[in-house]
Amino acid sequence: MDRDRILLTPGPLTTTLRTKLAMLHDWGSWDADFNAVTAGVRRRLLDIVHGHDTHVVVPLQGSGTFSVEAAVATVVPRDGHVLVLDNGAYCKRAARLTELMGRRVSVMSFAEDEPVSAAALDARLKAVASITHVVMIHCETGAGVLNPLAEVAAVCERHGRGLIVDAMSSFAALPIDARSMRFDALVAASGKCLEGVPGMGFVFLRKAVLDACAGNSQSLAMDLHDQHAYMEKTGQWRFTPPTHVVVALAEAITQFEEEGGQPARLARYTDNCRTLVDGMSALGLQPFLAPQHQAPIIVTFHAPAHPAYDFKRFYAEAKQRGFMLYPGKLTTVETFRVGCIGAIGRQDLQQAVDAVAASLRALGIPTAAV
Numbered sequence: 001m002d003r004d005r006i007l008l009t010p011g012p013l014t015t016t017l018r019t020k021l022a023m024l025h026d027w028g029s030w031d032a033d034f035n036a037v038t039a040g041v042r043r044r045l046l047d048i049v050h051g052h053d054t055h056v057v058v059p060l061q062g063s064g065t066f067s068v069e070a071a072v073a074t075v076v077p078r079d080g081h082v083l084v085l086d087n088g089a090y091c092k093r094a095a096r097l098t099e100l101m102g103r104r105v106s107v108m109s110f111a112e113d114e115p116v117s118a119a120a121l122d123a124r125l126k127a128v129a130s131i132t133h134v135v136m137i138h139c140e141t142g143a144g145v146l147n148p149l150a151e152v153a154a155v156c157e158r159h160g161r162g163l164i165v166d167a168m169s170s171f172a173a174l175p176i177d178a179r180s181m182r183f184d185a186l187v188a189a190s191g192k193c194l195e196g197v198p199g200m201g202f203v204f205l206r207k208a209v210l211d212a213c214a215g216n217s218q219s220l221a222m223d224l225h226d227q228h229a230y231m232e233k234t235g236q237w238r239f240t241p242p243t244h245v246v247v248a249l250a251e252a253i254t255q256f257e258e259e260g261g262q263p264a265r266l267a268r269y270t271d272n273c274r275t276l277v278d279g280m281s282a283l284g285l286q287p288f289l290a291p292q293h294q295a296p297i298i299v300t301f302h303a304p305a306h307p308a309y310d311f312k313r314f315y316a317e318a319k320q321r322g323f324m325l326y327p328g329k330l331t332t333v334e335t336f337r338v339g340c341i342g343a344i345g346r347q348d349l350q351q352a353v354d355a356v357a358a359s360l361r362a363l364g365i366p367t368a369a370v
């Protein structure tokens with residue numbers, strides 16, 4: 001089939017033709033035309049969180065994790081103490097990178113099928129005065145849980161501690177308003193809910209803490225304070241920018257705005273998620289999470305309890321039918337994941353459910369319906 005398969009993965013994801021076509025030109029990294037694209041992207045990213053008064057945004061080359069690492073390195077002083085709220089794989093990654101950068105780190109563990117608890121955080125911060133920063137993941141892409149960002153931000157503010165948010169898989173889809181919640185750093189990337197291509201992240205840094213960030217980073221390339229200072233002075237990226245990724249993101253943001261911004265994107269993803277869960281339930285495939293904890297970003301499903309089930313073969317069958325699924329990331333139960341994000345709509349999800357049904361039948365696994 002001479003057509004791209006639908007990516008039901010949480011990044012990279014299916015992009016529009018317009019976004020792909022934006023990458024068909026070469027740009028000089030020092031040139032005024034490209035600098036204008038960068039400036040426009042930064043301005044419009046700040047629009048999305050209503051952050052012009054309180055925050056700056058600093059883009060960084062690399063995948064999303066590079067920006068999480070850069071945010072921790074830039075915001076947390078070397079003698080800082082980080083508490084990571086852990087309910088999944090991406091939380092564990094954040095704790096690991098914080099530790100590798102030599103910061104003191106403590107982990108507060110929660111079940112992976114439930115949100116982290118702001119009340120438990122409140123008690124911990126009351127008890128442990130040495131904690132300087134809290135790291136939380138907004139949507140834990142591991143299982144798909146939505147964590148309570150506003151509540152956690154309020155607790156951190158009340159205790160005068162810093163907050164670093166990995167909003168990678170939620171930014172631009174779920175509401176995040178810098179006017180009503182305080183965060184020192186919030187991280188996202190080009191290839192998630194903005195529906196750009198992967199290759200750059202960006203970090204919102206709170207203006208009030210920006211000056212104090214100077215000299216925190218033990219890494220040259222990951223120093224967001226330096227990247228910001230250079231960009232403000234020259235309009236350019238400090239080191240070679242991912243030019244094609246940046247222009248694709250600019251085009252993707254234009255389509256995001258045309259669609260109606262964050263509320264419209266949330267509405268489409270919510271509809272995608274409902275279509276998916278309803279269709280899969282009709283096949284007898286149950287989501288891992290209770291509906292009230294489920295973010296409309298990615299859904300974890302229990303694998304069929306049938307001896308013929310094998311993810312690799314299931315994946316290959318679905319791929320042949322035009323849909324790319326995602327393996328589960330849980331250690332305790334056999335699962336697989338299906339993303340609701342990207343330039344896809346209800347029809348794509350309905351067809352995905354049909355492809356799943358046909359794939360299971362091809363493996364000899366009976367489904368409840370169809």
Ligand SMILES: *Cc1c(COP(=O)(O)O)cnc(C)c1O
Pocket residue numbers: 010011063064065066068090137139140141166167168169189
């Ligand atoms: C996608 C994602 C990341 C970044 O992963 P990369 O593979 O580095 O792009 C980080 N955190 C969360 C919650 C994510 O969903």
